[in-house]
Amino acid sequence: MAFVAFVPAPAEGLNYPNVIQMFAARAKRTPDLPALRFKRHGIWRVLTWRDWLRASEAIAAGLLARLGVKRGDRVAIMAPTCVEWAVCDLAITLAGAVSVPIYPSVTAEQAAHILRDSGAVAAIVGDAGEVERLRAVGPTLAYVVIEGTGEGSLDQLQADGEQALPEQQPVLAAVAAQTTLTEPFTFVYTSGTTGVPKGVVLTHKNLVYEAWAIKNVVAADRSDEQLMVLPLAHVFARHLLWGAVEQGAVTAFAPPAARGGSQITALATAFQEVGPTYMCAVPRVYEKFYNLILGEIQAEGALVRVGFEQAMEVGRKVSMCRQRGQALPGTLALKSSLADRLFFTRIKQKFGGRLRFFVSGGAPLRREVAEFFHAIGVLILEGYGLTETTGATNVNRPDRFRFGTVGPAMPGCELRIADDGEVLVRGSGVMQGYHGMPEDTAAVLDEQGWLHTGDIGELRDGFLAITDRKKDLIVTSNGKNVAPLPLEGRLELCEGIAHALVIGDGRPHLAALIALDVPTMLALARREGLNGRSVGELAGHPRIRQVVQGHMDAMNADLANFETIRRFAIADREFTEATGELTPTHKLRRREVLAKYAAVIEALYPGR
Secondary structure (H helix, E strand, O other): OOEEEEOOOOHHHHOOOOHHHHHHHHHHHOOOOEEEEEEEOOEEEEEEHHHHHHHHHHHHHHHHHOOOOOOOOEEEEEOOOOHHHHHHHHHHHHOOOEEEEOOOOOOHHHHHHHHHHHOEEEEEEOOHHHHHHHHOOOOOOEEEEOOOOOOOEHHHHHHHHHHHHHHHHHHHHHHHHHOOOOOEEEEEEOOOOOOOOOEEEEEHHHHHHHHHHHHHHOOOOOOOEEEEOOOOOOHHHHHHHHHHHHHOOEEEEOOOOOOOOOHHHHHHHHHHHHOOOEEEEOHHHHHHHHHHHHHHHHHOOHHHHHHHHHHHHHHHHHHHHHHHOOOOOHHHHHHHHHHHHHHHHHHHHOOOOOOOEEEEOOOOOOHHHHHHHHHOOOOEEEEEEEHHHOEEEEEOEOOEOOOOOOOOEOOOEEEEEOOOOEEEEEEOOOOOEEOOOHHHHHHHEOOOOOEEEEEEEEEEOOEEEEEEEHHHOEEOOOOOEEOHHHHHHHHHOOOOEEEEEEEOOOOOOEEEEEEEOHHHHHHHHHHHOOOOOOHHHHHOOHHHHHHHHHHHHHHHOOOOHHHOEEEEEEOOOOOOOOOOOEOOOOOEOHHHHHHHOHHHHHOOOOOO
C-alpha cells in the first residue's frame, strides 16, 4: 500500500511571475533595511535591499554590454560563499541568463565538465588562480575574477556596467517583464555520489515556490538574521538565500577560517559578532559542537561531569514536556532554572545570545545530537530535500517537530511512499529535468509528475522518516536486509571516528571501513604518550584500534546478530573532498571509497 501526505498550496504561493519580480517586490517594501551582512578588513558591513539591487543591476548591464551575454545564456559562478556570490546570482538572472554554480573545491576536470555540459559562455570565479586552473583544461570562455582589480575583475565589470546601465535598462526591464515561470533559473549539478554529476534544471517557478514555502513554515521576518555557513553552490544554501528574500530576513556571511585554523573556532567567533537568530548547516557542524561541548565538560573534572549529567537529566525531562506540549511541573521548573544557571545558559551564549533555532539538512542528523541540544535548550529542526526538489520538501517547525524525522511536508508538496518503501515527491518544487539527459530524467520523473527520490522512508502521523538509500541497502549472503546508514551514523558520533562505511552486500557478515577524526586521535596520542603522529601511524597503532574496537563493541551490544559488525579496517588516510572520498557537503562517495579501498575491504573477508 502507498501512503500520501499532501498540504495544498494556496494560489498566492506563485504570485510572482519570476524571481526578478519577487526580489523587486522585496526591495520596494523594505529598500533601506539590511539585506546582506559581510566582514571586510575586520569590519562588518551591510548592503541594504536597494544596495543589493543596484549592484546587481550594474553587473547585469556589464554582462550584457561588455561580455555579450544574451538571454538564456549560461553563466557559471565558481567561488566560495561570499556577498559577491549573492550579488552575482541576482545579476545573472536580471540579465536573463541562467546561473550555473560550481563548488570551488572540485577538480579542474570536474569543473570543466560542468562548464562544457552546461554550455557556459562566462564564469565568475574567486581569483586569478582559478582562471589559470580552468583555462588549462576547460573550454574557451570569458572569466570574471572576484578577488582582483583592473581588467577582468568583478569591480571593473560593475564599473563598466554602471556606465552602460542607461543604455541597458530597457533590456533589463524587458527581461523582468517577459521572463516566465517555466524558464530556467539555474542549473545545479548533483554532487556525483552515484556517478557523473547531472545538471538539474530549476525554473523560476521552482524558486518562487520554494521561497514562498520556506516563508510559510519557518517564522522568520525582517527582525531575523541567518548566519550563512553553507556553500552557495549547494541548493540547500541557495534556497535559504532566496527564502530570506521573501521573508525579508538578513543573511550574514560567516567569514572563512584563517589558514590552518579551525572552522568551528571561526564559526564560534562569528556567532559572537553577529548574534544570529537562526543558522542552517549540515549535521557535521552540529556534531562538532556536540563533541566540543562534551569535551569541555570532560576536561573540567569529575565534579563538573557529575553536575552536568544531573543537569542533563533535568534537561531531558524538560525536553519531553516541551515535545508533548505540556507545562512544566513546579519542581521541574525550579530544577530547570538551576540547570540553566549552572550550565546551559553558558553553553547557549556561545551561539550569540539571540539564537531561536538551528536547521539541519543535506544529510541525516543523528537523533542523539538533536535530543542533546534540545535538553540544553537549543532546538535543531531537521529537514529533507534534494537538488531535484529545489531543496526542502519536508522540515520540522519550531511549533511542530519530532526528533528522528525530517518533519511534515512543505505546503504544496505531495509525498507518497511506494510499495517498496521509496519516497516519491510531487509539487511545484520538482525540477524540470536533467539538462540534456532525457533518459535519466525519465528514469526518476514519471508521467504523473512523481519524482522517485531513491530514498527509503515511512510516514509517522504526517512526519516523514528517512531510513536509508534504496541503492545502499545491504543484502548479506544469508539473505538478511540491513540498512547501513543508521549504523554508520552511530559510529560517526563516536569520539575519534570521522567517517564510517559499512559493507557486506553478498557477504556472510558486515564489516566497516573507518576514517579517523585525526585531530581527536592526535590529542589522544599526545595525552597517552603514543608515538603516532601521521594518519598512517595512528591507523596502525594498537591503542587507536583498541579505541575503535571499544566503540564497535558498544554499538554491537544492542544489535541483532546479523546487524553486528564483525571486522573493521582503519583507513591510512583522511577522507577529504580533495582526495575524492567526500562530496562538498561531506557525504561519502561510496563508489569511490569502495574502489579505492577494494583490497583493504577484501582482506576483511579472509578465505573468500
